Amino acid sequence: MDSHPWIPNSTREIREKMLEKIGVKNIDEFFNDIPRNIRISKEEWDNLEIGLKKPISEITARRIIEEKLSMNKVFVPLLFLGGGAYPHYVPSVIKYLISRGEFLTSYTPYQPEISQGILQALFEYQSLMAELLDMDVVNSSMYDWASALAEALLMSLRVKKNKKKILLPSNMNPIHKRVVNTYLSPHNVRIEYVNYNHDTGLIDLEDLKNKIDNDTAAVYVQSPNFFGYIEENAKEIGEIVHDIDSLFIMGIDPISLGLIKPPGELGADIAVGEGQPLGLGLNYGGPYLGIFATRMDMKLVRQMPGRIIGLTRSVDGSRAFTMILQTREQHIRRAKATSNICTNEALSAIAAAIYLALLGKSGIRKLAELIYYRSHYAQARLREIGLNTDIFKSDFFKEFPINFDNIGVKYRYVHEKLLENNIHGGLYIGNWFPELGETALYAFTEIHTKNDIDLLVEKLADIINELKR
Amino acid sequence: MDSHPWIPNSTREIREKMLEKIGVKNIDEFFNDIPRNIRISKEEWDNLEIGLKKPISEITARRIIEEKLSMNKVFVPLLFLGGGAYPHYVPSVIKYLISRGEFLTSYTPYQPEISQGILQALFEYQSLMAELLDMDVVNSSMYDWASALAEALLMSLRVKKNKKKILLPSNMNPIHKRVVNTYLSPHNVRIEYVNYNHDTGLIDLEDLKNKIDNDTAAVYVQSPNFFGYIEENAKEIGEIVHDIDSLFIMGIDPISLGLIKPPGELGADIAVGEGQPLGLGLNYGGPYLGIFATRMDMKLVRQMPGRIIGLTRSVDGSRAFTMILQTREQHIRRAKATSNICTNEALSAIAAAIYLALLGKSGIRKLAELIYYRSHYAQARLREIGLNTDIFKSDFFKEFPINFDNIGVKYRYVHEKLLENNIHGGLYIGNWFPELGETALYAFTEIHTKNDIDLLVEKLADIINELKR
């Protein structure tokens, strides 16, 4: 093969020089220890369908990929899907900064002296997130909300060693339920679900009190819950949980914390959440950012999963950053580690940190307010055209369910009609919550202007009117 | 006004602190020296149509601009326009590197000690370009080819002080002719045009010999010329020019120099050209890169326009880069400067340098060959469908004129039909060269695959066939 741009030593001259110095005739000799019967011949390998078999130019690759990308349809801003991932605005500053190669192409900073920049950036992420959550300790990222939640539950089982039950709310994200099931499946633990109040959409406190017991290691609350409604009784729930010596875990949408009391203030022992809204693209589901935080209680901290960066000093007394509490981790503790996580979502965490720095103290509040206003405006307008936008009677943040039972067709029909108008409607949740009938969850953020919402309302009104005829 | 992200001191507290320290009551006081009768009132100013009058969010701005951009139609790769700007592939490495803020946001490196990086990058541009051109001295950029040519002509008038005539080829880019006219208009100089041979498309040597005289300061040759044809007699022309003690100026397409003898080898005293093909986007005409080079002859060098970076030493003997020969320039020499140029196209020059480094010694040849092949393939195929692709009998590089007189309609009709098929055809040149009839210049580069060319041919064949019916 010709020399390749990514393989600088693949020239004939260099290869020969190297082989000579090593004292072998050809490269194949290095592979002689691979038993013949499990080797793949060059011919067979070269003919495997792997890429286009031979190296191609960037020019050709771009054309091939361009053709595929052109088959994707972008609906943003006319996309009203939420359900755990939200169309938010990503400031250009973030795209610029996380493109810089010193961050992008670096590894986990095992050598702190040469990596102070990225260590500081991650420490700042932890610190900024701690302020937003009002929690003390934040790790430097998990894969996503769902896996962070699952690890939080595993952690609570370690902390509350003899307790074998987990209480989850039935109004939590049903996708997260599946992830929790996967993570907890190898362990001897019972998962029970606390009902939600069908009137308010919120956790039924009575049901919680009935189900919580001494065997309960942790209770989880998602707020805003899957329906988008704010669990206004979170503090009370926390007290119930703590009364029985369980851990109180909260799942949050970070932007909502501009308006809603943070988990720390509500008494949470562990907080988890999805960092995607903080300056990460939708990217069809990843990479996102699992937020994981806990109180400054060594009993908790020592059981935390994931990397933690700490602020300390160098030998000559200047400020320095380094990875701390590594003895929790797999590369030291192996089978006894608090988690197997190694590669995390560090660059996403830095993006989120930049986002929080850009918005700052007042910006996060203003953003939450804007989203609140826009989503409630949407509710009001959709109510006017005869849709059932008030399934629940409490207050929501950025998304809410709309019931379409009264229009006489399946939601699927509405979805198709909207698609024809280049609008991607909300998330159908009738399969997960059959008790809610033909219901879809619609999300509204700062990217949805009044005009966008009015357009959605107009098209939905057209669909409804056409059905009436 | 609220504090603005780009104006960090625009908070009430900081403003007050500053005003107090200065000892003034309010900001208006700073403007008291502006006579009342020429001041604009706040009300009047605030209501002027400037942006949206009030500051807006990045989110809003993006939507507004997105709406406009969506009204632009991108034809690349199915765009066959040339005429001085060409659709070429821009490697991602270039886009990445010239986005880095240390280059992007820096100024002309007046302070060499803190700007060695950008100085070295520009020195490397000069040096790489010198190798490609086989010239000794290259400045660190002009605005574009046309203005570089105009400055070259002004320079030759300075070098050949008592000569007042310039000979230009009639087959040069007619847009460049206009720019030359503008630049030379204030000066007492005669511009004459040398005919081109209607058989070969090349400069008519006899006509040149007739027109050149002792008063001729410079003779310009563009190769490939405006028709895309290679001025194979360039060396001979150079000798004719030098025989009469004129300067020989060549205009080139840098990529063509992978295949074609460089101006240095052909005897050029000054070389100019357009750097846009070397990794710069089309950008509707700018920023581009004016290439400007000369021989290492202090009589020439001292008359060069533009910035030049040199390699030298620091006081302690280490290698260092700095701007040299600044006494030629406006900021020192003022009215006696060799040019008024100050801001140039430095970042474009760095992009071109990266491009040349990426392609390297063999890549530039391979690229030129590819373009040669693709454009000649297009010629062969278009000839097959009955178009007159052989107006001239010599050889071309990446573009050539096609005459449509035989299909019975104006070229405009063909253009419209192609547009309907989402193809942007070549450049109509019948207005500039009426002697060529309904003729358009079609360009083909590495971005035009065989399939793209076949598609163009197919659509043109359809148009022709439909006309025959």
Add this chain to the structure above:
Amino acid sequence: WDEPLIFELGNKGRKGFIVPEPEEEVKRKVGGIRIPEKILRKKPPNLPEVSEVEVIRHYTRLTEMSYGVDNGPVPLGSCTMKYNPRIAWEISNDYRINMLHPLQDERTIQGLLEILYELQKWLANITGMDYCSLHPAAGAHGEFSGILIIRKYHELKKQLDRKSEIIIPDSAHGTNPASASMGGFKVVEVPSGEDGNIDMEALKSVVGESTAGLMITNPSTLGLFEENVVEISKIIHGVDGLLYYDGANLNGIMGYTRPGDMGFDIAHINIHKTFGAPHGGGGPGAGPVCVKDKLIDEERNIWLRDLLPGYRVVYDEKTGLYKLVNNEKYSIGLLKAFFGNIVPLIWGYTYILMLGSKGLRTVTEQAVLNTNYFISLVKDIRGYDIPYGKDRYRKHEVVLSAKPLYDDTGVSAEDVAKGLLDAGFYAPTIYFPLIVHEALMTEFTESETIEYIEKYAERLQEISTIAYSDPEKAKEWPLNTSVRRVDNVRANHPKTLAPTWRIYMEKVCRKYSEC
């Protein structure tokens, strides 16, 4: 070079981003915020107040205080830090990827699904496996998936009660035992022999009824190919255990042999190692998991592929559309909410697309050639030793031992590492694998230049020379980095532990008045 914390920057009232006001009509119609008082946040979070200018400058400086492959070699063994081609950066930033919602109608993302479909196929071909899921977010996530597949396999075969052990060699990555443990298995370690291969007698002695499976990486962390892999496979399969392939070291064998051919049932792949996606200072990664298909239960027609996590992309001949499938009944389930880590997957797709099978073999060849060239330069340097498999060629990496150096001079592997940093190089992985004393696990990958490899070897020589002449000097390294050696005791001491700024301010700063 000292950069303040973002909390120390800024000024009251500054902001870095303008949040639009709600439209007047929107405000009017909504009326106001009706969130109950008891849940309304009163105290704003203590976020900084900085301008956009300050944000750009702050992070620009932090990047300049960091080090990645763009700056020079990052020869961390097993981490496979190769060049990250910038074309994939541009493509992965395309809005036609960034703006796709994970729950978007499948018919509207056919282009992306085609990319993912092809990537699944290519990875299966590269590994010699049959089916791949692109779901896991990282290597360890893939491992955990694999462990859960092993678990599910035995569960479906109704033998999980006795299948309680996973065998792992002592040279394995830490994630292997951790993953096995997260999967509820007991970890049984087997030692390596002098030749670097697993000690077969020891293996045989631990394999038995309770063996659920075995996890190895091959080539091992010693950079050595496990020569008995076929026999190992027979032994494990003999007790109906499954073989798991840790793909971290795939860069050493691509094009010469494949996990599927060696007898592995399950394998994960690190897109951010072998296939050129960047590591982002810790992540994101992507760790697809693949299986060699086999029938598990004839009656219920359950195949190993049915156990894969997340979603697979399949092509529906009938509709001509790509779609996602997930066997809800037998799949081990979801390990994260959505499809997978798309951005690194796009990098991997681009990398493979542009190299093809032929190019990937060149990758392996050059990576291995670089390793052995490096060995030829350092093997005779005083103080370093290359234990295990004395006369064998290495594949993707080599583990030097600085034990002789340490014994002779007291200069440790860590000191050597700091001596490399001091000269502007990144250090190898140190103190791993655990079976090598004073280990320096070094991997250059195919994208390192001969010039750098030689300079690196020269620096190791220099370090040796200094260690033998002036060991105290070696203990001082690094001097040229942005900070000197970090005080790890203080960093981890409960009294001074500062995982966030608020804790630092409260605990370290206020209590000890040290800020």
Add this chain to the structure above:
Amino acid sequence: WDEPLIFELGNKGRKGFIVPEPEEEVKRKVGGIRIPEKILRKKPPNLPEVSEVEVIRHYTRLTEMSYGVDNGPVPLGSCTMKYNPRIAWEISNDYRINMLHPLQDERTIQGLLEILYELQKWLANITGMDYCSLHPAAGAHGEFSGILIIRKYHELKKQLDRKSEIIIPDSAHGTNPASASMGGFKVVEVPSGEDGNIDMEALKSVVGESTAGLMITNPSTLGLFEENVVEISKIIHGVDGLLYYDGANLNGIMGYTRPGDMGFDIAHINIHKTFGAPHGGGGPGAGPVCVKDKLIDEERNIWLRDLLPGYRVVYDEKTGLYKLVNNEKYSIGLLKAFFGNIVPLIWGYTYILMLGSKGLRTVTEQAVLNTNYFISLVKDIRGYDIPYGKDRYRKHEVVLSAKPLYDDTGVSAEDVAKGLLDAGFYAPTIYFPLIVHEALMTEFTESETIEYIEKYAERLQEISTIAYSDPEKAKEWPLNTSVRRVDNVRANHPKTLAPTWRIYMEKVCRKYSEC
């Protein structure tokens, strides 16, 4: 920190980019390359042979050895180096701009034309002029346009033979006399008075029959508003001269007064200064030129706007389309091949769009406030003086004189500049304007933080202290930069002059065997 030249990197046979092969059918049909032997290049250019990895690393390092606004203040007076908002970076990299050919059918670029149309209008409103052309590529290009407009004006009025002089104050930017000279005019300099205004008596004494026009920037390079501008305008117009406004210092007055209101006929604008486009280490810039319209020839109906260079975008009510117009008959013509420097224009458009009139006034206010705050911090530092207009407030910039320092200690403005570099700051423009001895022309713009301005002032104080105590030390600066002071004599000496690598190798290196 020393980075080799790209020519010193690489290795035979390496490449950084794969060029595709022509398709087989293409090769077959073409047959071969038929370029005549005599013009075919035989010797390949001596370009380096480097891999993509090396290119990324080389330029990454070069960027880290550079300094821009992203790194800290670049207070070069009159250069107006303000923050370059990153949103415009993203927008200007959009393929729907990058891939538009300048000769593309106007109907297919309506979005871009609308942007440019609005920008023309906004710039006209900002400057109080009537029509703008976005054609010029830089400020000096705009100036040259303006001079040619003056020339054409007099030519059309058939008075060019006597209109041979352009009047320029002694505080003007170097480009002003250079542009006038390129326009074929004789430059007549007028001095500034003690108050910083033009010496009106001197002006009156040079104005006359031969006065073609006058070029000034207002506020001047001293940062002072020309208080007599209305009178000056009357004087120049009185002899039928035209007034040209150099827009470099527009940042000091936006929202308070406009060149059009002051009596100027022609003005250029630096998009890369006032309107936030980056300077890219030297360019690209964009220098639109605007005119206050007036009738030149009633009979032929020629207006000043008809003289504008390049193309203007107009909106055609009839078709509802934007289109380009150029008055071929009276326009001064083209100054470059195509429309204009689109990328910086897009930056400027975004900047103005996001700030609006109100925000632009805040820009001016803050820039001026920053200047005067800086003055309040440095005015009493020993060794610096602020000549001209003693009690007047400055606008966008201030010129300190280090003459007292130089007289007292021998430490010059250049030494001060190097002392700033040594502390990690960029230096002001030095030795300009020429009328100030040991000038330090300093402009922070609105985007500098108070924190930095204060640190900058502190450093000037430190420099003064050191200069008075240990002047030799000041001569040593800088010590902390990537190189020490550059040997300018050697750099410019014909014997050692090395403008390219080939010349360096041939002349300096081979002759003196110094490489």
